[in-house]
Amino acid sequence: MNTKIKTLASLFIFVLFMGCSGGDDGGSNCGKVESVSFYTSPVSATLSFMPGSNANSFRIEYGATGFTPGSGTVVVTSNSQQEITGLTPSTTYDFYITGICSATENSAPYKLSSVTTQVSQCVGTTTVQIGQFYPDAVDLQFAFTGGSADHFEVEYGLAGFVLGTGTRETTSFGSSSKTISGIQASTAYDFYVRSYCSSGETTAFVKYTYTTMGSCPKPVNLNSWNISGACNAGMGETRAFSWSYLGGNPQSYTISIVQEATDNPANGNTFETSNTSISISNMYCLWNAFYVRANCTGSDRSEWAGPYYF
Known part of the structure; x- marks a missing residue:
């Protein structure tokens, strides 16, 4: 009878001991990640690992090699492969990967040391x-x-x-x-x-x-060509003048024809038109260049564009 009691007591103690033993994680049912590998770019590191038992997400903390856990940058993911971005080229980092099994149970962290990013490829x-x-x-x-x-x-x-x-x-x-x-x-x-x-x-x-330019910019793409006649014969030539305006719709344009490009366009022979072109007759050879300006709302005037030699 005493022998049976001693045997049952020994079996109970053995079963109790085995039920409390948890192996490497000190009794936790939340297994540590394994088989961690990585590859890098100049500004990222991609980590791959095998989840431990019962883990459904993972906490990755990282920082420059030697940083104190708790002071690094943290990423939480449900994936067993994770790209960490925003890293610095030619820099060595440590990573701590912890499995999360529940709100109260985590695995022991896996430390991945000395992960160095690639040399910068963006130096222009x-x-x-x-x-x-x-x-x-x-x-x-x-x-x-x-x-x-x-x-x-x-x-x-x-x-x-x-x-x-x-x-x-x-x-x-x-x-x-x-x-x-x-x-x-x-x-x-x-x-x-x-x-x-x-x-x-x-x-x-x-x-x-x-x-930035003013609210009434000057015209662009000045041009001129002969329509008919000649500047040194008869009634002179009839000549066309044109330009472009990309800044809006001015009320009118003023064209000034001068004898020398150095002449003040305000003192030239002026004509006003609401179009971006005008033809002028009785042109003689003493006229050599033209300017044009935009007349916007009120008293707002653009600078003179030109001279354009013809």
């Missing part, structure tokens, strides 16, 4: 050309030297604004141009531009300052 210079056809819009033409860029970004605001507080725009993928509307006339703006390289990196911002 970003430039931009700024121009206007209309007073309320600017056209930006970007370029990147020293490599290839997938697209470009610009942040802009009134001259003197602090980077990070302006308005940001990006070009579409593969495009190097952007038109920004809603711009004020006769106003100084700062434009900060940068490139996005195919590696996912960005260049540093480069600053440009540009003062």
